[in-house]
Amino acid sequence: MRKTFLFLDTIINKVDAKGRVSLPSDYRAIVKELSTEIVCYRSLTSPCIEGCTEDLLEKLAADIESSTDFFSETQDDLTNLVFGDAKRFSFDSTGRIMLTEKLLKHAEITDTAVFVGKGRKFQIWSLENWTKEEQRLREKIKNNRPSLKAEGNND
Amino acid sequence: MRKTFLFLDTIINKVDAKGRVSLPSDYRAIVKELSTEIVCYRSLTSPCIEGCTEDLLEKLAADIESSTDFFSETQDDLTNLVFGDAKRFSFDSTGRIMLTEKLLKHAEITDTAVFVGKGRKFQIWSLENWTKEEQRLREKIKNNRPSLKAEGNND
DNA sequence: TGGTATAACATGGTATTTTATGGGAATCAA
DNA sequence: TTGATTCCCATAAAATACCATGTTATACCA
Numbered sequence: 001m002r003k004t005f006l007f008l009d010t011i012i013n014k015v016d017a018k019g020r021v022s023l024p025s026d027y028r029a030i031v032k033e034l035s036t037e038i039v040c041y042r043s044l045t046s047p048c049i050e051g052c053t054e055d056l057l058e059k060l061a062a063d064i065e066s067s068t069d070f071f072s073e074t075q076d077d078l079t080n081l082v083f084g085d086a087k088r089f090s091f092d093s094t095g096r097i098m099l100t101e102k103l104l105k106h107a108e109i110t111d112t113a114v115f116v117g118k119g120r121k122f123q124i125w126s127l128e129n130w131t132k133e134e135q136r137l138r139e140k141i142k143n144n145r146p147s148l149k150a151e152g153n154n155d
Numbered sequence: 156m157r158k159t160f161l162f163l164d165t166i167i168n169k170v171d172a173k174g175r176v177s178l179p180s181d182y183r184a185i186v187k188e189l190s191t192e193i194v195c196y197r198s199l200t201s202p203c204i205e206g207c208t209e210d211l212l213e214k215l216a217a218d219i220e221s222s223t224d225f226f227s228e229t230q231d232d233l234t235n236l237v238f239g240d241a242k243r244f245s246f247d248s249t250g251r252i253m254l255t256e257k258l259l260k261h262a263e264i265t266d267t268a269v270f271v272g273k274g275r276k277f278q279i280w281s282l283e284n285w286t287k288e289e290q291r292l293r294e295k296i297k298n299n300r301p302s303l304k305a306e307g308n309n310d
Numbered sequence: 311t312g313g314t315a316t317a318a319c320a321t322g323g324t325a326t327t328t329t330a331t332g333g334g335a336a337t338c339a340a
Numbered sequence: 341t342t343g344a345t346t347c348c349c350a351t352a353a354a355a356t357a358c359c360a361t362g363t364t365a366t367a368c369c370a
Contacts, residue, residue, distance in 0.1 A: 315366105
């Protein structure tokens with residue numbers, strides 16, 4: 001039994017005329033391992049699609065039920081938006097999912113999808129938008145290096 | 156039953172035409188012991204590849220989850236940079252991993268890889284860049300000897 | 311201590327498997 | 341029927357496992 005389930009790496013796959021895309025094999029492995037499904041929804045903050053395992057959404061739902069103060073009212077509203085928008089995606093025998101028009105349009109994806117790992121979640125970008133976003137992030141880091149607890153101290 | 160483990164030493168191995176390199180056997184031993192995997196990503200600050208165990212990243216993911224909330228902007232940026240760039244590497248029966256073009260290019264590695272232990276992490280440099288870097292570090296120490304709380308003694 | 315046998319390792323090459331992706335047939339719904 | 345979705349097959353490319361060899365390090369013995 002594996003202990004770690006992280007969506008990692010950045011993978012570029014093609015979207016064909018029918019709207020089909022290969023889900024990266026690493027991602028597929030996670031879904032199989034957890035015997036769950038992939039869920040996607042429009043990102044609330046960026047022009048991209050966001051995805052995670054259905055497991056995670058269940059956990060989120062459970063958290064909301066059990067605690068009142070952990071999630072602010074705003075976050076509760078956001079959560080509603082996500083649940084309302086989220087759709088389950090299963091992949092066929094060759095590992096492809098079929099994204100909806102709504103999602104593709106929101107992410108401005110036409111023929112190329114960039115899968116970006118985010119640990120428990122992942123994102124799907126158009127090539128153009130991701131290029132810009134990555135640049136923005138690296139600039140930001142240059143000016144203000146974040147301290148990651150688990151990473152310890154170098155230098 | 157966590158045995159202590161540290162990535163140590165400096166080891167020079169060849170990179171073949173396919174990008175394959177032998178992971179130092181000491182490193183392999185650690186991976187086996189913890190039954191985890193190696194994860195590599197581009198260093199944010201230096202022209203080198205950085206690596207650690209997937210365990211460590213998993214811990215980081217947990218930290219990020221607990222310290223910020225589901226929709227936080229800081230979490231968003233951080234996770235994109237860290238997990239989006241990191242890639243899992245497993246080694247074959249002869250102990251080799253296959254580094255990607257992206258990583259090799261960032262570290263300016265062509266045919267020789269220098270593994271440098273950093274405790275919980277390690278780095279992979281090109282021979283030229285590591286020579287320079289080591290010199291720089293030793294110069295820096297000479298001019299401004301750091302005070303180590305643990306009372307370290309360098310000859 | 312010196313010398314040899316043995317094991318571990320790095321590394322080149324090759325074979326096998328996995329994966330991405332295009333196209334078409336079958337299925338289903340409006 | 342028509343348009344869309346699912347399923348299946350084919351193929352090329354990429355990743356991975358496997359085998360072989362020379363070299364280095366380690367263990368062993370006189």
